[in-house]
Amino acid sequence: MVEGFPWESALAVLGLTVPVIAALWEFALVGRKRLGYRVQMDTTATDAAHSPHAGVLERMQRENTALRDPSFVLLRIQNSGWTLIDAGDYVARDDDPVGIRVTFPGRRVAGMVVTELSHDYLGPCFDGAAGLSCSDGMIELPKVPLNRGAHYKVLAALERDQDFTQDQPFPDPVIVAGVKGGVRGGKIKKTESHTFASKPVMVLIAFLVAVAAAQSFTTFTRDDAVAAPLDCAKGTLILSGSTAFEPVVRQAAKQYVKTCPDARIPLSDDSFKGSVAGLNSLAAAGKKTKIKEDAGLGDRLAFTDGPKSDGRPQLLPRPVALSLFTLVVNKDTGVQDLSLRQVRDLYAGKITNWRQVHGNDVPVRLVSRSPGSGTRTTLVRQVLDGKQPMGVTVEDCAALDGEEPGRCEVGDTATLLNTVASTPGALGHSEVGAAAAHDDLQQVRIDGYPATLEGADEGAYPYWQTEFAYTYGEPPADSLAAGFLRYLANEVGKDILRSHGHRPCSELEKPLLCRPS
Known part of the structure; x- marks a missing residue:
């Protein structure tokens, strides 16, 4: 080279x-102006002699005389170009009504019919029209106007000419026509299927x-290095926060590192401990670094279910997606739908057995997230009208057995779902995508409405929240934190969000608010 x-x-x-x-x-x-034809059938009656019903074809007559080696040809005439072919476009004298002439070497025309019009309005072009005729060796067709893609077909019955050797195959039909303004002299062109x-x-x-x-x-x-995409940056990025949003962040981080090989995003089992824990970790890192007031950390992000509480002015929010949450129950409860009042009474401890809500005779066991969970905070704020669940009765969820109702708390979404699935009469709450992956659980409708984005948009389904990404101060534009946030907002990031049941904020009516319309 x-x-x-x-x-x-x-x-x-x-x-x-x-x-x-x-x-x-x-x-x-x-292809601007093109007249085309196609021979869709050319067969003799003797070709079908093996059929038990072919005899009538061989006995075809003309003026009480049997046809010699009768054959049939089906022609398709079409406008195969991209513009109208008008009657005046045919290459012929103005006083000549014929636009197309068809001959059959070695055969005589016994009869013909125009059939299969692409549009009914072509019919009058053939009804008693001048220019439509057939003689012993030729079929003449009129100057038919054809819109783009329009066509008609001609079925001809033929017989072998006396001077044509019987054991010799018939030559192809010869079609003579042309249009003005067409390429290659405007000659009619054979098309293929x-x-x-x-x-x-x-x-x-x-x-x-x-x-x-x-x-x-x-x-x-090539020897030179491949340039990295625009949003790629070097260094290490520390992610923390919501366990409900953790699957999205993990998948996005994995894809980002594949795209940007100079980036490192280490994720351990302890990376995500809840929304409040993530904010605490971010705030502590910012204070420890002692950056300038007008600067920000470029190597840390915290993801939360919903906005932060008052205080911590250094933590800046970026709405990422609208998330749906759902109530889940152990299948032995026999419950699939609860009213909003029933949900509040369950978490208040007023309903202690599922038979009180027309379910099975099983004690109610509440499995909740620990304080600091965004999923729990959203449940209290959006569903329970600001009221906290009943008090914890056991420290270890494994102690929820026997005939007594009770409540316990767990630290992450995965543990909650597994606990609900294994505990008779259990009721819990989770992000929809994670719950859908558990076949052993039953998602619960609220007032008849399932957890759908449409239900949230209409104001019918209450258990939803905005997912935020928090930074400590304003991260530099070329930092890993800023690049990863832009990555979540581009097409790849949005595909990942959708695959987990979330709606990207940019697709909502008010992206900055990122709430149901």
Whole structure:
């Protein structure tokens, strides 16, 4: 290769230029005005002699005389270009009503009929029209106006000419016609029915494949380093916060590191301990670093279910997504729907057995997240009308057995779901995506409404929250924290959010508020 020559750019320009030229040639020039035909059937009655019902074909007559070796041809005449073909576009004298002439070497025309009109309005063009006739060796068709894609078919019954040898195959029909302004003299062109693509298209595809292969070759063989995407940054990013939002953050971090090999995002089992714990960790890191008042940390982010509480003015929020939460129960409860009043009474300890809400005779066991959980805070604020659940009765959820109701608390979403699934009569709460992955649990509707974004938008479903990413101060634009936030807002990040049942804030009516409309 010539050193310094921009081969990749040249190949990219070539790969773009050729399809554009091909498209202009096909649609603007060659295909602008085109009259086409297709022989869809050409068969003799003797070809079907093996059929028990073919005899009537062989006995076809003309003026009480049996046809010699009768045969049938079905022609399709069509406008295969991109503009109208009018009656005045046919190449013929003005006083000649005939637009197309069809002959059948070696055969005589016994009869014909025009059939299968693409549009009913073509019918009058053939009803008693001048220019439509058939003689012994020729079919004449009138100058039919054809819109783009319009067509009609001609079925001809033929017999072998006396001078044509019987054991000799018949030549193809000869169609003579032309249109003014068409390419290659405007001559009528034989078209083909392709199951995949025509030869020119296949050649174009092969060319584009070759260009793509050449681009790949130059990419893998060049000596200079590949430039990183715009949002990539070097360094280490520490993530913490919501356990409900943890699956989204983990997947996004994994994809980001694949895209940006100079970035490190270490994630351990203790990285996510809850929304408040994440904010505490972020605030502590900021104070320890002692950065300037107008600066911010570029290596830390905390994710929370809902906004922070009052105080901590250094922590700045960025709305990321609208999240849905759901109530979940052990399947032995026999419950799939609860009213908002019943939910509040359950968490207040007023309902202690599922039979009180028309479920099974099983004690109610409440499995909740620990204080500081955004999922729990959202439950209290959005569903329980600001009232905290009944007090904890056991420190260890494994002690929720026997015939007594009770409540326990766990530290993360995964533990809560597993505990509800294994504890008879258990009721818990979770992010929808995580709950949906548990086949052993039953999601509970609230007032008949399931956990859907549409229900939240209509104000019918109450258990939802905005997911926030918090930074300590304003992170530098070229920092890893800023780059990862931009990554979550681009198409890849939004795809990850959607795959977990969240709605990206940018898709809502008011993205900055990131709330149901």
